[in-house]
Amino acid sequence: MMPHRVVGFRLLARRWRRHGISGSGISCRTNELRPIHTGAQSARVEPPPLPSKEDGDGKDSMHGKVPLSRRISELGLCSLDEANRILLDASYQRMHGDLSPLKRVFYFDGKPMLDGDVDVAPDEGNIEMLPGSPVRLSKRMSELGLCSRREAAAILKDASEVVNVRSLKRLKEVIYLRGKPVTEGTGAKVSPKEVSIQIRAGDDPPDEGEESGYVPYEDRPWDEIKGDTIVLNKPFGYVSGQEEHQHVPAVRLLTRANIHLDDFDEESKRSFFGRGNVLRFDRWKYSGYDMAATSVPKPIRDALPADQRKEKNSTVAETLSGYAVAGRLDMDSAGVLIFTRAGIVARKLIESMSNTRKEYIVEVRPALRPTDREREAGLTRLPRPTQDLRRLLRNGNRLLNERLPLKPLVEAEWVHDNETEQGEGRGQQNLTMRLVMVEGKKRQIRRMCRELLGWHVVKLVRTSVGPVRIDSLPEGKWRPLTKREVASIFEERPAKRSKDRSNPVKRGEEGSGKRSKSRANSVNYW
Numbered sequence: 001m002m003p004h005r006v007v008g009f010r011l012l013a014r015r016w017r018r019h020g021i022s023g024s025g026i027s028c029r030t031n032e033l034r035p036i037h038t039g040a041q042s043a044r045v046e047p048p049p050l051p052s053k054e055d056g057d058g059k060d061s062m063h064g065k066v067p068l069s070r071r072i073s074e075l076g077l078c079s080l081d082e083a084n085r086i087l088l089d090a091s092y093q094r095m096h097g098d099l100s101p102l103k104r105v106f107y108f109d110g111k112p113m114l115d116g117d118v119d120v121a122p123d124e125g126n127i128e129m130l131p132g133s134p135v136r137l138s139k140r141m142s143e144l145g146l147c148s149r150r151e152a153a154a155i156l157k158d159a160s161e162v163v164n165v166r167s168l169k170r171l172k173e174v175i176y177l178r179g180k181p182v183t184e185g186t187g188a189k190v191s192p193k194e195v196s197i198q199i200r201a202g203d204d205p206p207d208e209g210e211e212s213g214y215v216p217y218e219d220r221p222w223d224e225i226k227g228d229t230i231v232l233n234k235p236f237g238y239v240s241g242q243e244e245h246q247h248v249p250a251v252r253l254l255t256r257a258n259i260h261l262d263d264f265d266e267e268s269k270r271s272f273f274g275r276g277n278v279l280r281f282d283r284w285k286y287s288g289y290d291m292a293a294t295s296v297p298k299p300i301r302d303a304l305p306a307d308q309r310k311e312k313n314s315t316v317a318e319t320l321s322g323y324a325v326a327g328r329l330d331m332d333s334a335g336v337l338i339f340t341r342a343g344i345v346a347r348k349l350i351e352s353m354s355n356t357r358k359e360y361i362v363e364v365r366p367a368l369r370p371t372d373r374e375r376e377a378g379l380t381r382l383p384r385p386t387q388d389l390r391r392l393l394r395n396g397n398r399l400l401n402e403r404l405p406l407k408p409l410v411e412a413e414w415v416h417d418n419e420t421e422q423g424e425g426r427g428q429q430n431l432t433m434r435l436v437m438v439e440g441k442k443r444q445i446r447r448m449c450r451e452l453l454g455w456h457v458v459k460l461v462r463t464s465v466g467p468v469r470i471d472s473l474p475e476g477k478w479r480p481l482t483k484r485e486v487a488s489i490f491e492e493r494p495a496k497r498s499k500d501r502s503n504p505v506k507r508g509e510e511g512s513g514k515r516s517k518s519r520a521n522s523v524n525y526w
Contacts, residue, residue: 065119068127072106077129086129087116099189102133110178110196112189134189137175137182141197142343145217145225148322149343153186155199160185171202179206217344218490222483226271227278229340229486230254230323232478233470240328240337250329250337253476254320256281260477272480279480282321326350327465330443335360335462336470339478348489349465352439356489357410359464360435360445364455374450377401385454387414389433392452399447406448411436430458 069083077083086104093099094114106113109126112134120127138152146152155173160183162168168181175182176198182188190197195214198206217225234240238250261269272279323339326346340346348354366385379400389412391397397406415432435445449455463470467488473479 064121066122068106068108068113068118068120069116071120071122071124072127072129075125075127077106077127084116087113090114091116099133104129104131105134105191107191109180110190110194112191128191130191130193132192135192136186137177137188137190137197138186139343140190140192140194141175143347144195144197144214145220145228145342145344146197146199148341156182156184156186156188159183169203173199174202174205175199176206179208179210181205217342218487223271225342225486226483227480228342229326229338229345229481230320230478231468231470231473231481232337232339233473233475234329234334234337235475236334237331239331240325247331251323251325251339252319254323254339254478255318258477260473260479263472263479263482280321281318327440328442329462330460333460333462334475335460336465336468337462338465338468345486345489355438356466357436357438357464358440358462358466360437361415361461361463362433362435362445362449362457363430363459364433364449364457365430367450367454367456374400379451382450383452383454387431389413389453392435392448397448397452399444399451406441406444407437407439409435409437431455 069080069087072078072083073080078086083106086106090099090102090105090112091114093102099105099114107128107130108120108124114134136149138149138156141147141152142149147155152175155175158171159168159174159181162171162183168174168183177188177190177194178196181202197214200206232250232253234250234253237248238253239247240250242249259272261272264272320339322341324341324346326338326340326349329335329337338349349356367382370379370382377400392409392412395405395408397408398404399406411434413434415434437444445460446457449457467485468481
């Protein structure tokens, strides 16, 4: 059996069984297909011809349909063998529940074809071959800003429980994909580039040929998207995620009393709190904190109002509703923390390909010895503290027990030049550095300073994420993003770095002491 024929074995076996041919296997040689029979009375049986178009009417002899792979080949999307191979790969990955390895997928009316044994009309033309693996419809709708994943899942679940078209018309909301209702449930998948998605009433389906009317998020009217994204100046001691381990979540600070609108005009202030759903607040259930627990920092315990110290499940506060955090910030860190209800904004800020720059002000002091956790991980010795930050701007830096190397920093410089009498890295005064990076792994800056530079981070503040800054925003306060900030998030950023990114320091100059002090302490990578 030829290797390139092994791929299509299962599809061909199902096609033979459909034609009524049984046997212990199938022999695939060139274009000749023959069933194999075992036993003393085995005999070679000539198979019936594969379905083919008849002359004249142009229809297939098998119920007026043709195999999907054949129609794909006729449309010129790819060859017949390649179509069979792509369909078999999709069927195999679907059986194993993982579609991420797929590089190309066929779509029929916007829905992925994950089964190779499918017949279509001989004149069918709504077939596409698109790169990338399919994604959940709810996720794609969140990325397009149509609704949240949870809202999309609820609509899909209601539509999957209907029994006929009449019941579908009674639904308040139905999701339409290319003009057709989606009733497959929450597991429905689409192309990662699909935009022909609508949410309409069940009794008001889109007309045939009607365009979805989708407008990219960045091109929508400002009155429609203002208030979708807000920024919080998170204080120390709050976690960016959900309430756990007796830690207070930062979302509890998003109250009416903490909003800061000094930079907005009077008309904008009235629009945020006027009629409509620009900013929606909802009362939350307080689970009760143990005020004696040491995991709750004392400043946080002292700052909690008296009404937040009631029994469990008591309603005590009203915060913003429907917002999710875009990114994260450690409990021991402070600064910019962005919340949004538009999935496409979160994707622009979080995904690695967006190259969103994040600026940090880091206060450090010399690290004395490895911690117990670092010793358990295998780190037995820390480097001597150094003020040369050029190492952070090079490729190939790798943290302990990490498989992938770190991305080079964009900028690294010392903010204050504190001289000490004992020499570089031996003083007891805290130094301050400014770091700009496009990556954000868990505790990356703290580990990077200890394992690569020999410094221990005392204080870490994130001052900006992309165009969003906290220049005039007080600690613990929040504000909506301005129109200019939202537009800047969607601006194209260069993905390529400079040509000398692998080694911004010329050979022979490292450690020679010939570079000026200002050049060694402040290097702009891009």
